[in-house]
Amino acid sequence: MIASDTERSHRRHSPFYEPKIQTLPREQLTQLQWQRLLRQWQRIWDTPIPFFKRKLERAGVTRGDLRSLSDLSLLPATTKGELRDSEAEHPPFGDYRGAPPERAVRLGASTGTSGRPTFILWTPKDLEVDYRASFRARWRWGIRPGMCLANAHPFGINAGGWHFSHGIEGLGILNVPSGPPGSEEEIRDVLEVWRRLRPDTYRLFGNVATRFVEVAEAYGLDPARDLNLTLPGDHPREQYAMVSSGLEALPLLGSACEERDGAHVAEDLAIVEVVNSETGRLCGHNERGNLVVTVLEKDNFLFRYDLEDIVRWNERPCPCGETHRRLFYEGRARDIVKVEGKALLPIDVALVLYEFPEISTPSAEYQILRPSPPLQSLHIQVECPSSLDTVTLAERLSERFRACHGIDTTWSFVPRGVVPRFAYKATRVVDVPAAQLAAK
Numbered sequence: 001m002i003a004s005d006t007e008r009s010h011r012r013h014s015p016f017y018e019p020k021i022q023t024l025p026r027e028q029l030t031q032l033q034w035q036r037l038l039r040q041w042q043r044i045w046d047t048p049i050p051f052f053k054r055k056l057e058r059a060g061v062t063r064g065d066l067r068s069l070s071d072l073s074l075l076p077a078t079t080k081g082e083l084r085d086s087e088a089e090h091p092p093f094g095d096y097r098g099a100p101p102e103r104a105v106r107l108g109a110s111t112g113t114s115g116r117p118t119f120i121l122w123t124p125k126d127l128e129v130d131y132r133a134s135f136r137a138r139w140r141w142g143i144r145p146g147m148c149l150a151n152a153h154p155f156g157i158n159a160g161g162w163h164f165s166h167g168i169e170g171l172g173i174l175n176v177p178s179g180p181p182g183s184e185e186e187i188r189d190v191l192e193v194w195r196r197l198r199p200d201t202y203r204l205f206g207n208v209a210t211r212f213v214e215v216a217e218a219y220g221l222d223p224a225r226d227l228n229l230t231l232p233g234d235h236p237r238e239q240y241a242m243v244s245s246g247l248e249a250l251p252l253l254g255s256a257c258e259e260r261d262g263a264h265v266a267e268d269l270a271i272v273e274v275v276n277s278e279t280g281r282l283c284g285h286n287e288r289g290n291l292v293v294t295v296l297e298k299d300n301f302l303f304r305y306d307l308e309d310i311v312r313w314n315e316r317p318c319p320c321g322e323t324h325r326r327l328f329y330e331g332r333a334r335d336i337v338k339v340e341g342k343a344l345l346p347i348d349v350a351l352v353l354y355e356f357p358e359i360s361t362p363s364a365e366y367q368i369l370r371p372s373p374p375l376q377s378l379h380i381q382v383e384c385p386s387s388l389d390t391v392t393l394a395e396r397l398s399e400r401f402r403a404c405h406g407i408d409t410t411w412s413f414v415p416r417g418v419v420p421r422f423a424y425k426a427t428r429v430v431d432v433p434a435a436q437l438a439a440k
């Protein structure tokens, strides 16, 4: 769905890419969700979609059990493990697809970090839905047709590079898909392109941007002057600018508006629930829970799919005027570390570290060591300049952590450059035997 020139010029001065739908009164929005949900529900039973129909029937659910939007949360959620089993039993694509696989035009795969990767298929219509949501997301960031954007997304089978690039190009932006930093020579070639173009804006991740800047400076370039590149803040709060979940739902989960207080979800295209994984109940404003998504307008849709990510709602009306609710992305469910009955995520650690500029400038590089079996204190390894008094630093960090989270922490400090760097998403939680930590 590529916007025409006329459409673009109409929109150019609006804060919204699709003003009407993005500012639809809540009542009308939920009515629209209900109509669209019902359509997907009927497809499960009529097409039928064997996996979902079987799953619902096994849970004793019948077609008549979905009578209103609020009934949705009573129905069983779908896990990645179930999709994986379906693909194993009905190779290669499983029997949960809403459209025949031969209608698909693109394939992606999940990362496989929690088991065998599952496949994602897009029909042309599915791509249109994703791009439409992407256009809204980029528009919120002030990106407009005619601009030039350089991005360093990886283009692998499980990365969002293709999706991101098409979502940029369809909006009428000059996209410069530069790829993650490779060898020094490759980086130099990319820097030369950037120097000639001076892109209006960049989309780089924390470590990626740092690497490009380091090499640029080593070659005598001033990144701000010569490349129009300033290091994007890699403060952990930047994580809240968009919801970086699985590609099955990513574009629909939107981006933050200028209020920067959570990412506006495309609620006309997906029903998002935040669910307490232990009780199954829906979480309210500001309460952390699992991200569960029902995709509305796609051929290949997922019904109550638990993306194994942790999010929380900002349910306050947004001053920007957009009526679709906002979501904070907190991290991956598998990165939860439990200490003394509390469930912590890397962002909890990062937010404390960034209160200490002496270890978070230009970036805080850390890993949480997750012992098995669990210990009574949270073990954190963090890079620290050799000039610092680590005994005092550990005391101050521990005190601050106790004040914020009510738990004990144990710190180990390592020289700058020791914690592994990642081109895409950093691994912040490392599993270790408890005996290894107890010996420290």
Ligand SMILES: [Zn+2]
Binding pocket: 257, 258, 259, 264, 318, 319, 320, 321, 322
């Ligand atoms: Zn807003």
